[in-house]
C-alpha cells in the first residue's frame with residue numbers, strides 16, 4: 001500500500017506536489033528513471049577521504065572525557081527503565097528514533113541514542129517506518145527564549161568557559177534531535193533513500209549524543225549543569241521548516257547548521273585557551289574535528305539526490321535556501337569546509353560571481369583582440385595600397 005502510494009506521488013511534477021507531500025519532491029523524477037533516462041550532469045566534487053572510514057568505523061564507546069581525552073564509560077545507564085525498555089523492545093531504527101525524540105531528559109536522550117544506534121548496528125534491524133513526533137521532547141530547563149533574550153557573557157551568572165560550554169551543549173543536544181528527526185521523518189521513504197541514508201544519520205545522532213555527554217560532564221566538573229542558563233530554539237525551527245523536503249533538510253542541517261559549527265569551532269577553541277581552560281578547549285577541539293564527518297555526509301547525500309534527479313547541486317542548494325528562507329552566514333572557515341568537501345561556489349556568492357566576471361572579461365578581451373587584429377590587418381592592407 002505504502003509502495004503504491006509512493007509510486008503515485010512520485011510521478012507528480014516537482015512544482016505540482018502538494019505541500020504536505022513535498023518530502024518526495026526531491027525524487028519526483030526518480031520513479032521514471034527506468035523508463036526515461038535522466039539528463040546526466042557533471043559534478044565537480046571531491047568527497048572527504050575520511051567518509052568511508054567513518055561509515056565503517058566500529059561503535060564508539062568513548063563516552064567519557066578522561067584525564068587524557070575520550071575513554072569508555074564504565075558506569076551503568078542512568079536513563080529511566082521504561083524508556084530504555086521502549087528502545088530495547090523496538091523493532092526498527094525509526095521506532096527507536098521516535099522514542100529518543102520523545103525522551104525529555106537530556107542525559108537519557110543521549111544514552112538512548114547510543115543504545116538505539118548500537119542495536120541498529122549489532123542486530124541489523126530494518127529502518128522501518130514510524131511517525132515522528134511534531135517536536136522533540138525537551139526538559140523544563142533550559143528555558144527556551146528568543147536569541148535576543150539570552151544574556152550576554154558579561155550579564156550571565158556563568159563564567160565565560162561555562163557559558164560557552166553551555167551554548168555548545170545546547171547545540172549538541174539539538175543536533176541529536178535533528179539527526180533522529182531526519183531518520184524518523186523520512187523513514188517512510190526508506191525504499192527510495194536506501195538504508196545507507198538512515199545509517200549515516202543514526203551515526204550522526206550517536207556522535208552528537210557523545211558530544212553532548214562530554215559537554216555535560218565538563219559542565220558538571222566546572223560546577224554547573226545543562227539548564228543553568230536560557231537557550232534559544234532557533235536550531236529546531238530551521239529543522240522544522242525543512243520537514244517536507246529531504247533535500248531542503250540536507251541543505252538546512254548538515255550543509256548550513258553543521259557547516260556553521262565548522263566555522264565557529266576554532267574561534268571557540270581559541271577563546272577557551274585565552275580564558276585558560278585547556279581541558280574544555282580540548283573537548284571543543286575534538287568535537288569540531290568530528291563535525292567534519294557530519295558535513296561530509298550532508299554533501300555526499302545532497303549530491304547523490306541531485307545526481308539521481310538530474311539537478312545541478314550548486315543552483316539547487318541556492319534555490320532551496322531561498323525557498324525555505326535558510327540564512328547562510330559567514331565568516332567561513334574555508335579550510336574545514338574544503339576538507340568536508342563543500343564546493344565553495346555553493347556558499348560563496350563572490351566565488352561564482354568572480355568566475356562569471358572572469359569569463360565575461362575573457363570574452364571581451366578576445367573580441368577586442370580580434371578587432372585590433374582586424375584593424376591592424378586593414379591598415380597594413382591600406383598602407384600597401
Ligand SMILES: [Fe+2]
Pocket residue numbers: 172175207208211287291
Ligand atoms: Fe556535535
Ligand SMILES: [Fe+2]
Pocket residue numbers: 175208258291294
Ligand atoms: Fe554535528
